Structures are given as structure tokens and as C-alpha cells.
Amino acid sequence: MKIDPRSPADLSAQIAQAIRDAIVSGRLIVDERLPSEAELADQFQVSRPTVREALKRLAAQSLIRTQRGASGGAFVNRLNFEDAYSQQITTSTLLLSMNAVSFDTACEARYALERACASLSAQRRTPDQLATMRAEIFRQAQPGLTDEAFCASDVAFHRALVDGAGNPVLSYQLAGAVEAMQPLMNMITFTARSREEIIALHTDIADALEAGDASSVDAALVKLELYTRKLAQDVAEQRRKPA
Amino acid sequence: MKIDPRSPADLSAQIAQAIRDAIVSGRLIVDERLPSEAELADQFQVSRPTVREALKRLAAQSLIRTQRGASGGAFVNRLNFEDAYSQQITTSTLLLSMNAVSFDTACEARYALERACASLSAQRRTPDQLATMRAEIFRQAQPGLTDEAFCASDVAFHRALVDGAGNPVLSYQLAGAVEAMQPLMNMITFTARSREEIIALHTDIADALEAGDASSVDAALVKLELYTRKLAQDVAEQRRKPA
């Protein structure tokens, strides 16, 4: 674990990279304690604040956790899906909002991934997950629901659909795509008519999942994708000509 | 942008979160300059090292970049796909290696996502991407190739397949799944016989993509998934009984 003292600036970045490499390569294993900040400062021949900056970089990626007190210190963190989720959602949200990814592109990706889960979900969804979907559909049908609440319920519905595949890697991968789109979806005004349509398709999906009919789920998702893109297009057109 | 001075420890984490929220919510826009470290220290009523730790956390997530000198400072970074890729790959790799996700689970997720790209790729793949795939197939057929090099070429092949969908969000999402599996794949010994089989399936895929035949691509991917899982199973069995 060495750093290059010749390259002048950003020592903390170099140190962070050195430790990160040690973790990713397995030289540092889960729950192993790193040397204390003072020892690391000695090893790398830098000051403690510099070491601390490096450790904070790693903490931001959930690669380590720190504990105060005697026998405290920095420990290699067991990365859990929850931490990975939230990081992925932050990254995906920023990618969508800053990089001017079109709604169509994001939408296409989301439904492509979701359809990939559908066949697995048709085989494996638990009664509990099905109940969640039904409950969200019921919520979506409530009259006084705000657009935001409708969107949030939509996300919960699709989340349950994805989780139904019983594959945590898929759930993790998709969490970003689905949740990152929510800010964009929130810009859509859901009329009573469009809600009705979406709820009908959601019901189709739930029915097909209950019956274990993968191809019907797929068909409903295709329709839902087309409809979502149409709604977004209408919003874009109204914006262009707000008369 | 406020922090809670009552909760005692981890001021830098709170400050980082406050700034992160400002970026994600759009209150700070791309290329906007943050106040100088001294000003931030004033605003948050903390010392400069604490502010610096917060900024390093954000830098680790590629949310900001810093520049020295007059009119330097910390700027909101335009997150690019490349940065997002590498973060996703690091996260995914750690998730797979530390969280004891089974090879089957990872493999299932990977091929589910990849099949999601296949139909799009059949419509849109460029001649260039097709040529890349052919070139990788050719490389995979070379006799003296090491297992690692074979794996790397495999990744490149699948990467081209995914990129063929022409959807950067999908490419980004899948980069993690495909590349994170490489360390696991590297544990497989590819015999001449198994390479032959894989190359045949790769050729099927390339042919089907050239013909724009989505369902054939899908069928080949299903076969490839089954075969990959079988190979991994053989490795696992040999390990259990290494006689």
C-alpha cells in the first residue's frame, strides 16, 4: 500500500485510492480494523488531517465505518444493499437531471429492465408482494390523491413487481432506474382519465402475475410504457405552446 | 442549507448531506461555484478542516471538483457516464464479493438485463458494434489465450451487445452487472471444449443481431446463461471434491 510522493497535490485522494484498492482486492477483509489515523499518517508520511480526508472519502462510499473510543477506529464495512441502493439512486438521479437524458431514453431503459424482471416475477412473486401491489392499486384509485402521492404509489407498485423476481441484484439495479425517474414523473399532471388508464394496466399486471402468466405481464408493461411516453409527450407539447 | 448543531458528532457528514441535497434538488446547478472553504466554515459555524472533510466526501462521489488558485474553489460537477460507470462497478463488485451473492443469482440478473437489451440491440446495433463483436469472437478463438484474456474478451463482447441498444442508461446500468461478475468468471477454467461452445453461441448472437432477429438473440442468450451456470456448477463441484 504505497502512494507516490512525487505527484504533488491530492495526497488524500491517493491514500483513499490505495486503501480502496486494498479493500476491493480483498487484502483488507470485512470488519477488519484499519490502523489508527495516527499510524496511517506515519505509514503514508502525511499529517493526520490528510489521512482523515482520505478516510472521509471512503466513508462517503460506505467502504468503511468509524467508531470512536478505545478499540474504536475505521473498519472495513460490509456493504449492504440498502447503502448501495441509496448511492445508486443519488447517482442515477443526477445522471438523469444533469446529463439531459431524455425522458424517452430513461423510460425505455426502465421498462426494458422491468420487463426483464417480469417473467421471473410471474414465477416467484410471493402473496405478500402481490398484496402490496393490490394495496397500491387501491391507493391509486382514491379520489383526492395528489400527483406526488400518485407517483410515489406508482413507484411502490413497480418496486414490488421488481422485488417479486426474488433477485436482490435485479432489485438493486432497478431501484436506481425506477426511483431516479420519479422527479421527472412528478412533472406530469395525472388527470382522472389517465389515472384510470394506468390503474387498469396495473390491475392487468397484478392479475397476470397472480395467474403466473408472464407474457400477459409483458404485454401490459409494453402498453404502460407506450402510455407513459405519450403522457410525457403531451406535457412537452403543452410546454412548447402553453396557450 | 442548515445543519443541526445539537447532534454532536459527524458535522462533516451533515454538511456534506446539506450540500448534496442542494445539488440533487437543483438549488446548486452544474458548474456553479460553491463558497470558499473559509466562507463555508463561517456559514456552518465550523472549522475549515471540517468543511474540507465534507467537501472530500462529495468529491469521492464525483459531485464536485476543486481547483486551486485565485478564482478557484469547489464547483458542482457535471456527472458523466464514465464516472458513474466506475462507481457502479466498484459498488457492484463489492456487493458481489462481500455479500455472498451466489453466482447463480448474479448470473440470472446479468442475463435478464442483457436479454432486455437484446431486442433493442437487434434493431439498432451499428455496423461498428457488430464488427467489435466479430473481432472479439475471433480473439476468443485464438489458441494460446489465457483464461483471463478470454474473460476480458467475453466482457468486451457483451459490452458491445449492450451498447448496441443505443441507450446510455441501459449501458450504465449493465456495466456494473457485467463487469462486477468478471472476478467470479475468472475462477472458471475454460477448456477448449467449453470455449468452442461459447464461441458458437456468440456467433449465433452476432448472426442474429446482423439479421435483426431479436428472438434468436434471446434464444442464444438463454442457452448461454444455462451453459455459464453449468460451467460454474462444475467448478463448485470440483472444489467440493478436489480428488
Add this chain to the structure above:
DNA sequence: AATTTTTATTTGTCTGACATTTAAAAGTCT
């Protein structure tokens, strides 16, 4: 007017110090 020099600003790093937390060791009482 063009070039060079100076200057001010900002991040990068260091030193040293104190506060706070925490587990273990030492001490004390029953």
C-alpha cells in the same frame, strides 16, 4: 501595446491542541 512582475485569493498540507466517546483496567464495597 505587449510582456513581465506583483499581488491577492484559494486550495492543499502541516502542527499542535483540546473535546468526546468508549472499552478496558483498576479500585472499592458488599
Add this chain to the structure above:
DNA sequence: AGACTTTTAAATGTCAGACAAATAAAAATT
């Protein structure tokens, strides 16, 4: 002896002040 309390030491969290280095703008010079 055992249970409880107190002390202690180690570690992170935070602060203050200083200097180095880079860099762009301003000033000075040719």
C-alpha cells in the same frame, strides 16, 4: 469472591493558526 464504580488510556471529532503552492487578475515595466 463477585458486583459495582471509578479511573485511565486510546481513538476519533473538532478547532485554531500557519505556511506552501497554484492561479488568475491587477499592476508595473519595457
